[in-house]
Amino acid sequence: MSLVDLRSDTVTRPTPAMRQAMAQAEVGDDVFGDDPTVNLLQEKVAAFFGKEAALFVPSGTMANQLAVSVLTEPGTQLILDEGAHILNYEGGAPAALWGVQLHPLTSENGKPKPQAVRGAIRPKNEHFAPAVALALENTHNRAGGSYWRMDEITAITQEARKLDLKLHLDGARLWNALAASKLDPKTVAAPFDTVSVCFSKGMGAPVGSVLVGSSALIEKARFTRKRLGGGMRQAGILAAAALHALEHHRKRLVEDHARAAALAHVLSSFPGVEVLPVETNIVIADLSGRKETQIDMVETLKEHGVWVVGFGENRFRCVTHLDVDDAGIEFATTVFQKVLGAAV
Ligand SMILES: Cc1ncc(COP(=O)(O)O)c(C=O)c1O
Structure with a gap:
């Protein structure tokens, strides 16, 4: 992937x-x-x-x-x-x-x-x-x-x-x-x-x-x-x-919610990253505690193959959906670790 x-x-x-x-x-x-x-x-x-x-x-x-x-x-x-x-x-x-x-x-x-x-x-x-x-x-x-x-x-x-x-x-x-x-x-x-x-x-x-x-x-x-x-x-x-x-697609939405929760869990483990409570398929990560700007972060993640959107001054948004499976979450997790795991 x-x-x-x-x-x-x-x-x-x-x-x-x-x-x-x-x-x-x-x-x-x-x-x-x-x-x-x-x-x-x-x-x-x-x-x-x-x-x-x-x-x-x-x-x-x-x-x-x-x-x-x-x-x-x-x-x-x-x-x-x-x-x-x-x-x-x-x-x-x-x-x-x-x-x-x-x-x-x-x-x-x-x-x-x-x-x-x-x-x-x-x-x-x-x-x-x-x-x-x-x-x-x-x-x-x-x-x-x-x-x-x-x-x-x-x-x-x-x-x-x-x-x-x-x-x-x-x-x-x-x-x-x-x-x-x-x-x-x-x-x-x-x-x-x-x-x-x-x-x-x-x-x-x-x-x-x-x-x-x-x-x-x-x-x-x-x-x-x-x-x-x-x-x-x-x-x-x-x-x-x-x-x-x-x-065919309504009942499976709970799978998207579980994957969003998994992403939130990973993202909240990094220094300086705060994640808004996740209730469904949207994850918003706040980078106010880090040095990088949201714009730089979105760009760096994109270079590594994870596309997210800027969502206000210090935040980016990830949304899980039908075209993201467990392998996609694993790939995103690896990239997040590489990009965000480094010190603040
Ligand atoms: C809460 C909400 N309402 C309305 C819309 C508008 O939908 P559309 O993009 O189909 O016009 C969106 C789109 O993301 C949305 O998030």
């Missing part, structure tokens, strides 16, 4: 079995609503999360932005965690596309407290943009793959409802959260108006996300998807990959 790519779980390539499922997919024109494979995926994902309807879209970003569009009005506020993907990595879309002001909350582990949500609500007054929705992220990418416990979800969503807020869950890696928490998907999704999930991350599909919610909200989202140019035609080829992933 000469290379292991730990930059993200988005780097997976479809397996031969997934490619075969894609090649054999029955297709139709999904803008007319007659692609049977897309329809089947939408029905399955809606049922899995106990929602009325679902919409297949090209990316997690589009799923999140459709949720923002259907849950808000221009000039209103969406409350979310300061590390949220919607705030940090979606190109300013809530402002650029929907005229929505984001209201970030500080938190530990990407999980704001109910009191913080209450504190963000301003009284009705001509000075203040009204807050109309709250978005949570599960698992939380920037916080290192942390997941929400059911009591935490219940507490914050109940508080949000008391405050008349609509609720979206960015569940790009909700599959990982469910695998780690063993919670029932319907129970986790129940408090939310909309939930987005991705198939192109740990699930190993090449493309595709799904937004679930009530029939009325999904109908609105379908209109806006077309307006954004996200109406796809024979998309069943892609939906087939997602269906294959649902059946």
